[in-house]
Amino acid sequence: MGLSCPKCQSEQVQSISVIVSSGTSLNSGTVVGIGNSGAGFGTTNGVSQTNLAARFSRPRGPSWFLTIWLSFGLIFTAVWLFQISKLAPIVPLAIMVYLVRRDLIKSKEYKAQLAVWERLHNHGFFCYKCGNTFTA
Numbered sequence: 001m002g003l004s005c006p007k008c009q010s011e012q013v014q015s016i017s018v019i020v021s022s023g024t025s026l027n028s029g030t031v032v033g034i035g036n037s038g039a040g041f042g043t044t045n046g047v048s049q050t051n052l053a054a055r056f057s058r059p060r061g062p063s064w065f066l067t068i069w070l071s072f073g074l075i076f077t078a079v080w081l082f083q084i085s086k087l088a089p090i091v092p093l094a095i096m097v098y099l100v101r102r103d104l105i106k107s108k109e110y111k112a113q114l115a116v117w118e119r120l121h122n123h124g125f126f127c128y129k130c131g132n133t134f135t136a
């Protein structure tokens with residue numbers, strides 16, 4: 001006997017890891033895009049997913065890369081402003097502190113989301129009849 005949904009007792013259930021791996025496909029091909037400057041060709045190495053697979057896919061963490069880049073810019077701005085006024089560098093430095101703090105909060109939330117996701121991904125099932133998600 002197969003597994004059944006605890007909500008509607010349907011046996012049309014599938015493990016979430018299977019949904020994610022079967023719904024995710026690697027695309028590599030040529031795309032034709034028409035932009036403002038006319039038509040163009042390009043190659044893609046993208047990942048395409050079904051809506052269901054996308055719903056259960058791994059959460060994304062904060063983009064530290066962008067924050068680090070912005071921080072460099074802000075430090076240079078602070079050094080430059082210091083030559084004009086001793087107090088002016090406070091503004092870019094405050095922005096930097098804000099950005100780093102924001103990413104730290106995001107990173108904390110991400111860790112919590114990832115823990116939930118891992119549990120669901122490794123032990124979770126999805127019911128095709130009622131849309132219920134459960135762990136077994």
Ligand SMILES: [Zn+2]
Nearest residue numbers: 005008127130
């Ligand atoms: Zn169900």
